Amino acid sequence: MKRDNEKRSLPFFGIGKVLPFMKKFRGLVAAMVACGLLSTGIDLLIPQFQRYALNHFIAKGTLDGLPLFIAVYVVVVFLTGVVNYISCNNAMKVEVGVNRDLRNAAFRHLQTLSFSYFNQNSVGYIHARVISDTSRIGSLVSWSLMDSVWHLSYLIGAVLVMLAVNARLALLVIAILPLLVVLFSVFQTKLIRVNREVRELNSQITSDFNEGITGAKTIKALVIEDKMARDFLKDTGAIRRRSVHAAHLRGLFAATMNMASSLALAVVLWRGGYIAASEVGTFSMFMSYAQGMMEPVRWIIDAISELITTQVNIERFSRLLETTSDVADTPEVIAKYGDAFHPKRENWEPIRGDIEFRDVDFKYPDGDEYVLENFSLKIPFGSNIAIVGETGAGKSTLVNLVCRFFEPTRGQVLIDGRDARERSQLWLHSAIGYVLQTPHLFSGTVRENLLYGNPDATEEEIRRALALVSAQEVVDRMDKGLDSDVGEGGDMLSTGEKQLISFARAILADPRILVLDEATASVDTLTEQKIQSAIETIIKGRTSLVIAHRLSTVRHADLILVVRDGKIIEQGRHEELIAARGHYYNLYTRQYEDEATSSLFSAG
């Protein structure tokens, strides 16, 4: 997992990286900003009504022009509604629109990245790039922008109007602003830090709960319920302290702001009170502006700190988009065969299924040791290769190379006699069937999952595939048959059932090359037998690479590769390897003991 601690600051808070995504929404943004300015104009106008009412009607004691006054007032109020409607609506549209486009771009790009990216970054990390970074950026370019427009223009407008009406008094009020800005900035910086601490403590509390619940059996057996509760109290005490600390800061923030606006009011009263004697309206207007000026300062600072914190999100996001795949098709290959999203199937040669490793050296991009050196192996079409070794021994390396999830550091992997790199990834992948150890189903119906292997499969083909791997019963058992929901990640099915469905999925794809990672998880005897025979069925007539855990699979393989510490240390047929009494012999006998013991029990 690579965490981006290294700061790579982008100029102008990385806004440049986001601009292309906003291009489409130019019109909306322009209208939003225009309406925002208009709305500020109205807000600035409202105190003028007050001023007019006091100076004209009340001071002069006349009702002249009252109907017009009301009419204009009503129009202005409704105009506020319209203008605010447009700016809010547009801001939200821009927000969700930019969000959508950012997510699409990220997701699309992820589909083209190579496996070294997925090996080096955890799912949670990548997920956050697609979901949270995008939404923070979206709200920055819409709401923070909107807030800045509103409040900055109000501030400027109020200052200008005050200066125009009474420059001396205005300057006195404005003098409060710099102090406010400094204080706010100090509080804001502290508040951001404390809030981060609170968030971290909060996730600590959640993991405490998680540990207390998932570890219940152990906690009870060790009789440490009270100790766990005591330790938990320390964490809840810490978060309470930090949260209260944050409240003090927020309180100071609010207090400063309120004090500042009261100060402004006091200044107006003290130095401008005399105005009230002649023009009470002007005096009242001044009070409104002076008090109203302080709130915008707070919002502007908010927007700025939002910009600063979102910079990190922009950087991470653009780094994702700029990551290039280290397994990429050349332009010539794309021109002929198409890319992942636009295949040119008419140019695809049919695939036979011969695989050859020729003088391959390989090390993982994040590793420093060669796991394959000068490795050569011919796998003619139809042969069945078993790869065995302990968990974590590096059994998937060959599979990764055959599937071109990784490319050899030196040497070649040939498919049907030609370097795999001469044809597109999709061309190869469309000929490969892949069955994982922990079968991965997608949320949706059984049918959707089966069609994943072959979108054009007919009903008849589906039935046949299910029957071949004895998965028909699984489907029959579900209340809506093929259209039953499998739940998130296939949770509604048992592991064995998921396995059978994923076999059927692979059969529907009718691949020339089959990669199978056998499950180690224990399933009941009946399912076990079904899986066994399903495996025998599906490897027939294909080139197959099996990461094997079952003796029957291993024994009948055309070639067994024994892997230890990432390297192939033995290879041969079953009898040869047993006779050699090496690592394979040990692995095999241990497996044999386990299987024989448990088979005795199920038989007994």
Next chain:
Amino acid sequence: MQKNEPNNGQKTGRAALVWRFLRGSRRLFAVGMLMAALTTLAEMISPQIIRAAVDNAIGGNAPTFGPAVMRLVNAVGGFAYLGEHLWIMALAVLLVAAVKVIAQYGFLVFNTRGAESLVKTMRDTLYTHIEHLPFSWHMKNHTGDIIQRCTSDIETTRNFVAGQMTGLFRILLLVVLSMVFMFSMNPLLAVIALLPMPLTVIYSLWFHRKLGGGFKACDEAEGRLSAMVQENLTGVRVVRAFGRERYERDRFEAHNEMYTGLWVKMAKLMARFWSTSDILSGLQIMLVVVFGVLFCLQGRMSAGEYIAFVSYSSMLIWPVRQLGRMISDMSKAGVALDRIGYIMDSPVERDCEDALEPDMSGDIAFEHVNFAYDGCPQMLHDITFTMKAGTTLGILGGTGSGKSTLMLLLDRLYDLPEGCGRITVGGVDIARIRREHLRKNIGIVLQEPFLFSRTLQENLSITDEGLTLSDIREAARAACLDETIEGFAKGYDTFVGERGVTLSGGQKQRAAIARMLTKHTPIMIFDDSLSAVDAETDAKIRKALEARFGSASIILISHRITTLSKADQVIVLDKGRIAEMGAPQQLQTAGGLYQRIYEIQTMTGKEAQA
């Protein structure tokens, strides 16, 4: 005995539950409310000072204030003097503002302290309660669901008490106080100013009810979108191997489009709400402005009063608008409280009356034990055996044969229901022994060891904080773990779990063994807990056990004949029944399951080639 007991029929009511959790924070909230009242009061006074300044000090009108205010004004020199010295009025504004600001600060701090105390009480109570709930409860309830209750439902309750309840109080106070001030100046205009308010509240309430459904739909759509990304990332191999990048992209974009569409719809609704409320409140103020002008012209009101009126009605706009949202949010709290109540109403593990604390180094006996898990077919059938103190018992059995269940019953992680036989230690029925005493005297290493996300040292000494490093190392040495740990860069300070190193299966098992050994219990159970270590280490650990803990009664559950053959007695368990029982040497030749397994495991080499 209380296993799977229903909730005793008693359900704590929502209000009672909240009241109970409020223990310790009631006073904080009360002070907070007081501060809120002071804030509002100060807020109300400020326009009155301006009014006095405009009308009396500057305008020179005859004052209409009460005797108390007049006495104060006269004390500083009367209105005429104040008109000359406006700085005094300005100072008064600042003073009132200072009171308001301090009270506001006080409110925020006390309210937060109350809220945080409430949350802490809830968290602590729930956590402690959950830890003491029987294991059967843990098996029945999903972890994710319980965590949800302990996190977001607590958050909802907190928002209800510290956000909505106090908010409601503050708004009501504001409304009432501004009514008082407005009525004192001009009752008719006060009525006019307040008239549109109920309309705004009802409109906002109606709207937020409507928005609620939309928000839920958006949340669900976001959940689906997020799940789809998650699936795509975890299933990246399947996606690539089947060449379905394009399909995935199209599917994602469809989900994304739908989610975005929902928000665009919400945007329209919300923009409509905001703009409508803007218009409503704009008109409300206009009403005050226009009628204020009319009243002033009729001489029923002064300019200062007019300004104060506009101030009061502006103050009311935001809080009243929020009222709808607040009330509609309050409805969520009921569900959250019920979900928390479900946990609190589940009965905790309890001992029988006058529970015993006998010596635990006696013989262990199972007498006609029958057992079934809730709603499952019978697991154990008539299990009867006696294990002499200080001996080693081996148990061999297939998956689902009930061997782990036997141990869970012995440790009383599950209680044996009445009439299903009994289990005794030193002749005392374990149902009569204090649970804590029983478990403290039984060391059990579970099949799937669980380590805590702490350092190795903290993990190993978790049963007793008084353990020294040398105690821990001794246990680790017996479990063949000391060397491994010393090999880590940080040794015993190495952090285990997500934030630290990931231990291999074998290392975890050995750590769990070492942790158990520090307890020095007279009874030790190894539930298939050496499966992930190699045969050599297995033998070493057993040897160390024998040397250092020879007097303990040891139960070994294992598949390995080499392990079992060292036991004094072996039980072969098949489908919940005892199939064979006896000394391993006897069983080797008894012609049963044990013999066949023995033969397989000792002659593997030959068999394998066949």
